[in-house]
Amino acid sequence: MKIVVPGGSGQVGAVLARSFAPAGHEVVVLSRSGKAPPGARGVAWDGRTAGPWAVELDGADVVINLAGRSVDCRYGEVNRREIMDSRVDSTHAVGEAIAEASAPPGTWLQMSTATIYAHRFDAPNDERTGILGGDEPDAPDTWRFSIDVARAWERAALDAPLPSRTRLVLLRSAMVMSPDRGGVFDTLLRLVRLRLGGAAAGGRQYLSWVHQEDFTRAIGWLVEHEDVTGAVNLASPHPLPHRDFMRTLREAWGTRVGLPATRPMLELGALLLRTETELVLKSRRVTPGVLTEGGFAFEHPTWPAAARDLVRAWRAGTA
Numbered sequence: 001m002k003i004v005v006p007g008g009s010g011q012v013g014a015v016l017a018r019s020f021a022p023a024g025h026e027v028v029v030l031s032r033s034g035k036a037p038p039g040a041r042g043v044a045w046d047g048r049t050a051g052p053w054a055v056e057l058d059g060a061d062v063v064i065n066l067a068g069r070s071v072d073c074r075y076g077e078v079n080r081r082e083i084m085d086s087r088v089d090s091t092h093a094v095g096e097a098i099a100e101a102s103a104p105p106g107t108w109l110q111m112s113t114a115t116i117y118a119h120r121f122d123a124p125n126d127e128r129t130g131i132l133g134g135d136e137p138d139a140p141d142t143w144r145f146s147i148d149v150a151r152a153w154e155r156a157a158l159d160a161p162l163p164s165r166t167r168l169v170l171l172r173s174a175m176v177m178s179p180d181r182g183g184v185f186d187t188l189l190r191l192v193r194l195r196l197g198g199a200a201a202g203g204r205q206y207l208s209w210v211h212q213e214d215f216t217r218a219i220g221w222l223v224e225h226e227d228v229t230g231a232v233n234l235a236s237p238h239p240l241p242h243r244d245f246m247r248t249l250r251e252a253w254g255t256r257v258g259l260p261a262t263r264p265m266l267e268l269g270a271l272l273l274r275t276e277t278e279l280v281l282k283s284r285r286v287t288p289g290v291l292t293e294g295g296f297a298f299e300h301p302t303w304p305a306a307a308r309d310l311v312r313a314w315r316a317g318t319a
């Protein structure tokens with residue numbers, strides 16, 4: 001297959017290239033600087049407007065659009081605009097390129113986020129019964145902003161004038177756990193290594209995650225299952241409360257000590273690290289209804305075994 005990955009120069013793009021290129025697929029990454037992870041060919045685009053890059057989509061089999069400014073920052077006015085516009089504008093550009101292709105790709109997998117669901121503890125959110133967020137009475141303004149972004153991102157894809165042969169799937173992905181330096185697992189493990197990986201604000205909030213291997217296997221499964229369209233949750237079937245998630249990660253690393261953090265400590269830490277507490281305080285309880293009902297079998301369904309596997313790979317320096 002020819003797989004085109006706009007925004008594939010980051011962590012998730014590296015995970016995809018590492019899996020699909022050695023299997024003999026051609027992986028093309030669209031990047032503003034033209035850079036690409038090992039195994040992929042980089043092509044320059046501006047992430048906003050039509051350009052020569054569009055020929056890469058013409059005749060491709062699959063497009064996986066990941067482009068978007070990192071959400072790991074303070075949500076001030078400028079960053080908010082960049083977070084929103086980089087996702088909506090790039091998705092419009094990809095949709096237009098597909099619409100104008102003479103041989104449009106059969107599958108468009110558009111990144112979204114598990115953050116689109118409501119902050120809740122009572123029940124998991126699958127695609128059918130899950131509650132979209134934004135109306136929680138006590139949700140901080142930053143949480144509502146993230147949901148506005150997720151909805152606008154999905155809307156931009158759904159509004160694209162797609163040819164009938166192109167199928168659109170919205171990837172509501174949980175945190176993708178890979179041993180890459182600078183990725184989300186590396187960040188959480190750093191807290192554990194510094195003995196700071198205790199419960200955050202009590203740790204009752206759920207954390208949804210997916211192992212990199214199941215993420216790429218699920219992508220392959222979605223490409224093969226041509227009957228699947230619309231929103232699909234990419235998350236392990238067993239999200240768990242933050243305090244249990246971090247305790248398990250401490251055990252996998254081999255330390256018992258993990259300093260807990262109160263909400264004010266987290267607010268101060270987030271300010272110093274130029275990030276937002278939403279990433280740790282919002283309860284993300286998301287489960288993979290479409291995948292499990294469709295017969296997809298997770299290789300790393302539970303966190304204890306997945307955490308041990310990731311720690312082993314992190315220590316070996318193999319991503």
Ligand SMILES: NC(=O)c1ccc[n+]([C@@H]2O[C@H](COP(=O)([O-])OP(=O)(O)OC[C@H]3O[C@@H](n4cnc5c(N)ncnc54)[C@H](OP(=O)(O)O)[C@@H]3O)[C@@H](O)[C@H]2O)c1
Nearest residue numbers: 007009010011012031032047066067068069086173175176
């Ligand atoms: N990592 C996760 O666990 C996770 C989970 C759920 C959803 N997501 C979403 O999946 C996508 C990929 O995640 P990631 O962790 O790989 O992110 P990442 O490492 O930050 O990579 C995102 C890519 O988007 C491109 N980008 C940044 N700003 C842009 C802009 N203004 N216009 C166009 N492109 C821009 C960048 O490519 P260039 O600078 O090369 O152009 C960058 O490589 C993101 O949209 C993220 O929100 C990630």
